[in-house]
Every structure is written in structure tokens, then in C-alpha cells.
Amino acid sequence: MKPQMEETEFWAGTFHGSHDGLPAKVTATRDDTRPKPYIWTCTCGASRSFPTEHDLFPTAWRHTHPTRFDPLRSWVARCFRTAR
Numbered sequence: 001m002k003p004q005m006e007e008t009e010f011w012a013g014t015f016h017g018s019h020d021g022l023p024a025k026v027t028a029t030r031d032d033t034r035p036k037p038y039i040w041t042c043t044c045g046a047s048r049s050f051p052t053e054h055d056l057f058p059t060a061w062r063h064t065h066p067t068r069f070d071p072l073r074s075w076v077a078r079c080f081r082t083a084r
Contacts, residue, residue, distance in 0.1 A: 008033045013057060017064025019044045026060045 012028040019042060028040040036049040040060040050056050062070075 006031065012038070012053070013060070015040075015060050015064045017061075019046075019064060019066070024064050026064050028056055028060050 009029045009031045012030050014028070015026040016023075017026075018024055022044070024043050026040050026042045028038070030037050030053075031039070034049070036051050038051070038053050038056045039047060039049040040056060040063075041047040042063060046063065048059060050059075
């Protein structure tokens with residue numbers, strides 16, 4: 001089932017997977033009234049917007065299907081953030 005969208009939004013795709021070990025669902029939409037019309041939002045609260053559709057689907061897929069190195073990468077980023 002598609003989520004409720006604004007009247008100007010158009011559904012572009014849905015990705016099911018996991019994020020931080022929990023089930024997650026990413027919904028990609030397009031809204032021409034925004035400066036960056038392509039956006040995906042996740043049930044975990046994360047979202048990203050793009051000016052073109054070229055990065056929309058790969059990043060949404062990667063968010064719900066992380067590689068084995070993604071948790072390590074985020075852990076290193078957290079360590080450097082707290083060190084500052």
C-alpha cells in the first residue's frame with residue numbers, strides 16, 4: 001500500500017529491507033514544486049533529496065540493503081564526530 005502523499009507528489013518506487021537490524025521501508029517520490037524534486041523517506045526517519053533521479057534509486061537501495069562495511073563506516077564517522 002502506498003503512503004498518503006501530497007497532491008503534487010508522484011510515487012516513484014518502494015524499497016523493503018532493513019536498517020540497523022530493523023525492518024525498513026523506503027518510499028521514493030517526485031514533487032516538481034520543490035527545489036530538489038526527487039526525495040526518498042524511510043520509516044526510520046531518514047530522508048534525502050536530489051535534483052535529478054540519477055542518485056535516487058541507488059541511495060534508497062543502499063539504505064535498505066547495507067553492505068558489510070556500512071556499519072563499520074558509520075561507527076568510524078561517529079568516533080570522529082565525538083572526538084571533535
